[in-house]
Amino acid sequence: MREKIINTSIALFGAHGFRETSIEDITKELGVTKGTFYYYFTNKEDVLMHIHLRFIEGLLEQQKAILDNQSKTNQEKLHDNVQMVIRNIRNGVQSAKVFFREMKHLNEHHTSKVLPKRHEFQRNIQGIIQRGIDEGEFRRDLRADMLSFAVLGVANWSYFWFEPDGEVSEDQLTDIYMRMIIEGIQTKGGEIDE
Amino acid sequence: MREKIINTSIALFGAHGFRETSIEDITKELGVTKGTFYYYFTNKEDVLMHIHLRFIEGLLEQQKAILDNQSKTNQEKLHDNVQMVIRNIRNGVQSAKVFFREMKHLNEHHTSKVLPKRHEFQRNIQGIIQRGIDEGEFRRDLRADMLSFAVLGVANWSYFWFEPDGEVSEDQLTDIYMRMIIEGIQTKGGEIDE
Numbered sequence: 362m363r364e365k366i367i368n369t370s371i372a373l374f375g376a377h378g379f380r381e382t383s384i385e386d387i388t389k390e391l392g393v394t395k396g397t398f399y400y401y402f403t404n405k406e407d408v409l410m411h412i413h414l415r416f417i418e419g420l421l422e423q424q425k426a427i428l429d430n431q432s433k434t435n436q437e438k439l440h441d442n443v444q445m446v447i448r449n450i451r452n453g454v455q456s457a458k459v460f461f462r463e464m465k466h467l468n469e470h471h472t473s474k475v476l477p478k479r480h481e482f483q484r485n486i487q488g489i490i491q492r493g494i495d496e497g498e499f500r501r502d503l504r505a506d507m508l509s510f511a512v513l514g515v516a517n518w519s520y521f522w523f524e525p526d527g528e529v530s531e532d533q534l535t536d537i538y539m540r541m542i543i544e545g546i547q548t549k550g551g552e553i554d555e
Numbered sequence: 556m557r558e559k560i561i562n563t564s565i566a567l568f569g570a571h572g573f574r575e576t577s578i579e580d581i582t583k584e585l586g587v588t589k590g591t592f593y594y595y596f597t598n599k600e601d602v603l604m605h606i607h608l609r610f611i612e613g614l615l616e617q618q619k620a621i622l623d624n625q626s627k628t629n630q631e632k633l634h635d636n637v638q639m640v641i642r643n644i645r646n647g648v649q650s651a652k653v654f655f656r657e658m659k660h661l662n663e664h665h666t667s668k669v670l671p672k673r674h675e676f677q678r679n680i681q682g683i684i685q686r687g688i689d690e691g692e693f694r695r696d697l698r699a700d701m702l703s704f705a706v707l708g709v710a711n712w713s714y715f716w717f718e719p720d721g722e723v724s725e726d727q728l729t730d731i732y733m734r735m736i737i738e739g740i741q742t743k744g745g746e747i748d749e
Binding site: 378380381436462465490493497498499500503504507508510511513514515516517518519522523529534537538541542543544545546547548549 | 572574575630656659684687691692693694697698701702704705707708709710711712713715716717723728731732735736737738739740741742743
């Protein structure tokens with residue numbers, strides 16, 4: 362039931378917004394009493410926090426598997442990270458909506474549980490870039506911190522426009538994006554004038 | 556007064572959210588009657604649409620100046636676009652918040668006025684990349700449509716984390732990002748295995 366409440370809340374918060382959805386909307390949709398809701402959750406904000414936690418913890422777990430893979434280069438790990446984010450947004454578009462849009466409705470206590478995990482996810486990407494620099498895969502003049510946000514921006518922005526049923530698959534999109542991130546878009550031999 | 560109502564609404568919607576702000580909050584903040592509000596706007600959604608329109612029309616106007624500059628390469632135009640987006644987000648962080656978060660509160664009629672302009676902005680970036688490909692500045696195997704979203708993602712994502720008073724300025728950030736977009740992050744001579 363706990364999972365059912367979370368999943369129904371994701372669908373309703375995603376479709377109508379957090380503020381626009383009442384606990385009654387959730388229990389009605391499930392055909393249960395409010396008592397059932399309050400058996401599992403303190404209030405609506407409590408459900409919201411668990412949606413946020415589940416989304417970011419899912420990302421962190423998948424990211425850990427990528428980081429732990431000793432056989433891959435940093436470039437490959439970056440690729441797998443971008444692919445994983447795009448796939449998670451595609452497969453959980455309502456969760457992603459709640460995750461990106463409804464952060465402001467978390468109270469201070471809830472935010473203090475979610476935010477460190479969001480930061481951990483970003484810092485892990487920064488870590489991949491930094492190791493790539495240290496090990497000579499990536500250029501020495503890079504700012505790993507700033508670039509981790511750029512990589513996240515490229516991947517996360519797909520949430521605003523990517524159509525899973527469109528002509529480009531998530532794997533093709535990952536390749537297009539990674540090629541830009543790794544090689545850049547200029548013709549071979551070009552240099553930025555400085 | 557019209558401008559004052561819009562500016563106060565931007566501040567309040569940005570700080571507290573669109574749903575959480577009432578017309579009374581806006582008129583109280585301004586020290587005017589509700590009648591004054593209704594003289595200029597039909598309802599709260601009407602103000603929201605004008606905030607959206609003003610933000611995107613401002614971006615389009617600045618973009619036009621960039622596009623019309625015949626003396627610049629496509630790479631430079633892309634640079635100027637990224638810089639301009641970052642600067643607008645920095646200088647109008649409350650407007651950007653409303654723009655990125657509160658789109659869902661526009662009704663169908665209002666959306667039909669705002670969305671084509673958002674698309675126009677994206678297609679203009681796509682146009683710069685396409686001309687760069689056609690004129691040999693950028694690689695021939697690029698997908699200008701997908702990459703326009705990647706460039707927008709990099710620039711727009713700065714909204715979620717960029718601290719104007721931080722150690723990196725908006726111009727430095729633009730340079731870091733453009734270098735990734737143009738040259739990629741790999742060490743010279745590297746190639747993606749395919």
